[in-house]
Amino acid sequence: MQKATIQLETLTCPSCLLKIENATKNLQGVQKESVQVLFNSSKVTLNFDEEIINLEKIEQAIATLGYVVKKSQVKAL
Template identity: 65%
Template sequence: MQKATIQLETLTCPSCMQKIENGVKSLDGVDKKSIKVLFNSSKVRVEYDDEKVSIKDIENAIDKLGYEVIKSQVKDL
């Protein structure tokens, strides 16, 4: 398992949080209970099984929703 903090371009509305959360939750290998979208800091925190999904897959899912990923930090759990 890995834990990532993903910095996004500025989020403009609370509905953006829900959209991102639902999009990331739909990925196989993501710990659905761990997802936190932080509106004020425009960050996503998530834990995932790196044997099922990669950080690139998560970033691509966010990008497809229309949000720009600035950078990601990954830590082993």
């Protein structure tokens, strides 16, 4: 299991938060209850199983919604 912290460009509305939250929770391999989208700091934190999904696929799911991923960090749990 890995923990990802993904820094996005500034989020401008609360509905952005819900879109990102729903998109990441629906990804196979992401631990649903771990997903947190922090509106004020424009960060997403989540845990994922690296044997099922990788960070690039998570970033791609966010980018597909139209949000720019600035940088990401991953730590082993």
